[in-house]
Amino acid sequence: MMRLHTRLLALVGTLALxxxxxxxxxxxxxxxDHSNRRYAAIDQINTGNVARLVRAWTxxxxxxxxxxxxxxxxxxxIFLSLPFNHVVALDAVTGRELWRYEHARKKDYPLCxxxxxxxxAVADGKVFMGTVDARLVALDAKTGKLLWDIEVADGGSAxxxxxxxxxxxxxxxxxxxxxxxxxxxxxxxxVYKGKVLIGVTGVGYGLHLDSDRDGAPLGAVVGxxxxxxxxxxxxAFDVNTGRRVWQFDTIAPVNWExxxxxxxxxxxxxxxxxxxxxxxxxxxxxxxxxxxxSAWSTPAIDARHGLLxxxxxxxxxQMDGTSRPGDNLYSVSLVCLDVDTGKIRWHYQQVPHxxxxxxxxxxxxxxxxxxxxxxxxAVGQAxxxxxxxxxxxxxxxxxxxxxxxxxxRNTFTRPxxxxxxxxxxxxxxxxxxxxxxxxxxxxxxxxxxxWPVKYTKQRIPATASKPAVEYTxxxxxxxxxxxxxxxxxxxxxGRIKWxxxxxxxxxxxLLATAGNLVFMGEGSGRFNAYDSAAxxxxxxxxxxxxxxxxxxxxxxxxxxxxxxxxxxxxxxxYRTGDSFQVYRLGx
Numbered sequence: 001m002m003r004l005h006t007r008l009l010a011l012v013g014t015l016a017l018x019x020x021x022x023x024x025x026x027x028x029x030x031x032x033d034h035s036n037r038r039y040a041a042i043d044q045i046n047t048g049n050v051a052r053l054v055r056a057w058t059x060x061x062x063x064x065x066x067x068x069x070x071x072x073x074x075x076x077x078i079f080l081s082l083p084f085n086h087v088v089a090l091d092a093v094t095g096r097e098l099w100r101y102e103h104a105r106k107k108d109y110p111l112c113x114x115x116x117x118x119x120x121a122v123a124d125g126k127v128f129m130g131t132v133d134a135r136l137v138a139l140d141a142k143t144g145k146l147l148w149d150i151e152v153a154d155g156g157s158a159x160x161x162x163x164x165x166x167x168x169x170x171x172x173x174x175x176x177x178x179x180x181x182x183x184x185x186x187x188x189x190x191v192y193k194g195k196v197l198i199g200v201t202g203v204g205y206g207l208h209l210d211s212d213r214d215g216a217p218l219g220a221v222v223g224x225x226x227x228x229x230x231x232x233x234x235x236a237f238d239v240n241t242g243r244r245v246w247q248f249d250t251i252a253p254v255n256w257e258x259x260x261x262x263x264x265x266x267x268x269x270x271x272x273x274x275x276x277x278x279x280x281x282x283x284x285x286x287x288x289x290x291x292x293x294s295a296w297s298t299p300a301i302d303a304r305h306g307l308l309x310x311x312x313x314x315x316x317x318q319m320d321g322t323s324r325p326g327d328n329l330y331s332v333s334l335v336c337l338d339v340d341t342g343k344i345r346w347h348y349q350q351v352p353h354x355x356x357x358x359x360x361x362x363x364x365x366x367x368x369x370x371x372x373x374x375x376x377x378a379v380g381q382a383x384x385x386x387x388x389x390x391x392x393x394x395x396x397x398x399x400x401x402x403x404x405x406x407x408x409r410n411t412f413t414r415p416x417x418x419x420x421x422x423x424x425x426x427x428x429x430x431x432x433x434x435x436x437x438x439x440x441x442x443x444x445x446x447x448x449x450x451w452p453v454k455y456t457k458q459r460i461p462a463t464a465s466k467p468a469v470e471y472t473x474x475x476x477x478x479x480x481x482x483x484x485x486x487x488x489x490x491x492x493x494g495r496i497k498w499x500x501x502x503x504x505x506x507x508x509x510l511l512a513t514a515g516n517l518v519f520m521g522e523g524s525g526r527f528n529a530y531d532s533a534a535x536x537x538x539x540x541x542x543x544x545x546x547x548x549x550x551x552x553x554x555x556x557x558x559x560x561x562x563x564x565x566x567x568x569x570x571x572x573x574y575r576t577g578d579s580f581q582v583y584r585l586g587x
Contacts, residue, residue, distance in 0.1 A: 067567020112202025199295025229316025257326025521547020545577020
C-alpha cells in the first residue's frame with residue numbers, strides 16, 4: 001500500500017527507508033484500516049473545542065450528482081472518486097487539484113444503481129476504482145494516467161424486467177424506468193497482498209420506478225416472477241496486470257434452495273408457504289442461474305487468520321419469490337471467505353428466501369469481543385432488517401443480536417392486494433451506510449432509517465391477447481412521518497446506549513474519533529458533530545447539498561482535518577451538488 005514519501009537515512013553505515021512526515025496520520029483505505037472500524041485515534045478536535053471547527057477549504061468538482069465516496073488520504077494527497085467514476089487528486093492541505101481522470105463510460109450502458117461510487121483504493125503507486133459500467137481501472141497515483149482497464153462482469157447483463165408486460169390501463173404502464181439492469185460496481189475496492197478485491201451489483205433484478213415529481217425520491221420497486229438477473233460475485237485481481245486471481249459466486253453452485261427454513265436463523269417467522277415451495281421446486285430448475293446476490297459492501301479483512309467478510313444482496317427476481325423456491329443461498333448473507341483462494345468458510349443468511357429487499361449492505365466490522373469469559377475474534381454487521389449482529393468470525397456462530405435500532409412493524413409479512421405497511425422498509429433499517437466501532441468502549445455507532453413502505457400484490461386478469469400478470473410493489477410512503485435514527489449500541493449487552501432522532505432518514509455513513517465525537521451528515525445539507533458518550537449535538541454546519549457520504553479525518557503537520565463530500569442522493573430525494581468540504585479548528 002502506498003504510504004508516506006520516503007527519504008534515505010544513514011544508520012550504522014546502512015541505508016533505510018523512513019517516512020518523511022512521521023507525525024502525519026493518514027486515511028489509507030475505505031474503512032480506515034482492514035477492520036472497517038472507522039474509528040480514528042486522533043483527539044485534537046474533541047468535545048471541548050469542536051465548536052471552533054471552521055471550513056479550511058472547499059473543492060467543487062463540477063459534477064452535480066449522487067456523491068457517496070469515502071476519500072482516501074495518503075502522501076498528503078486526497079484521492080476522491082466523483083459521480084460517474086471521474087477521479088481527482090487534491091493537495092490535502094490546500095485543496096489544489098493535482099490531476100483529474102475523466103472516465104469514458106460505455107455508450108448507452110444501463111446504470112443499475114445511479115452514478116454513485118463509494119471510493120477508490122490506493123496501493124503500490126496505483127489508484128484502483130470499480131465503475132458503474134462494471135470495469136476495474138488502475139491509474140498512476142502520481143499523474144492520474146490510465147494504466148489498465150478491464151471488464152469485471154464480461155460486459156454481461158441479463159434480461160431486464162419491463163412494464164411492457166402490463167396492460168395499457170395499469171398506472172405502472174406509464175411510469176418511467178430507472179436503473180433497469182446493467183451490471184455495475186458500487187463498492188470501493190480494497191487491496192490486500194497484491195490483490196484488488198471488488199464485487200458487482202445490479203444482479204438482483206427489480207423494476208425501479210421514478211417518482212412523478214422532480215427531486216422526489218424513488219417512487220416504487222416492482223417485482224415480477226420469471227427469469228431475470230444473474231449471479232453476483234466478489235473477485236480478486238492482480239494489482240499489476242488486472243488478471244483475475246479468483247472469483248466467488250454469491251449464489252451457491254449446488255443446493256441453493258437450502259433447508260427451506262420457516263424462520264430466520266435467529267428465530268423470526270418468515271411466513272413462507274414451505275409446502276408450495278417444495279412442490280414448485282421442479283418447475284424452476286434454472287432458478288439459481290438468475291440468482292442475484294449483489295456484492296454491496298467493501299470487505300473487512302482479518303490478516304491474522306487470512307479471512308475476509310462481506311455482505312450479499314437480495315435474490316433475483318426481487319421481492320417475488322414464486323420462481324425461486326427455497327432459501328436462495330447465499331443471498332442476503334454475511335459471507336466469510338479465505339482471502340487467498342476465495343473459498344467459502346461460512347455464511348450466515350440473515351433472511352432466507354428474501355422478499356423484502358433486506359440486502360446485507362452495510363460493511364462488516366472486525367473487533368475483539370469478550371464472550372463467556374474469553375476474548376473472541378468477532379465480526380459485527382448492522383443489518384438492513386434493523387438489528388446489529390455479532391458473530392465469531394472464525395466459525396460464524398451468532399454471539400449476540402442487539403435490541404432493535406429501528407421500529408419493526410409487520411416484519412416478514414406477505415404482500416396483500418390492499419397493501420401491507422411494513423418496517424423496516426426496502427430502504428432499511430440501515431442502508432449501505434458504513435458504521436463505526438469504538439473497540440475500547442465496545443460501542444457501535446449506527447446511522448439508520450425510519451421510512452414505512454407499502455407492500456402490495458397485484459394481479460392483472462388475462463385478456464384475449466395477454467396472459468394474466470402478477471406483480472409485487474414495495475412503495476416508500478410519502479404521506480407519513482419518516483426520520484433518521486443515530487444510535488450508540490453497547491456491544492457487550494446489545495442494549496441501546498442512546499439514540500438521536502434526525503429530521504430526515506440517514507444515509508451516507510459516519511466517523512467516530514478519540515476526541516469523543518461522532519460526525520454524521522444529513523440530506524438537508526447539515527454536517528453534525530455529536531458527543532459520542534451522550535449523543536448531544538455539539539456542532540453543525542450547513543452545506544448546499546445533501547451530506548450523504550462518509551466523513552474521514554486525517555492529520556498533517558500536527559493539524560487535524562475532517563473531510564466529507566456533499567453531493568446529495570437522488571434515490572432519497574436529497575439535493576445533489578458537487579462540493580467536497582474540509583474542516584479544521586479555527587482560532
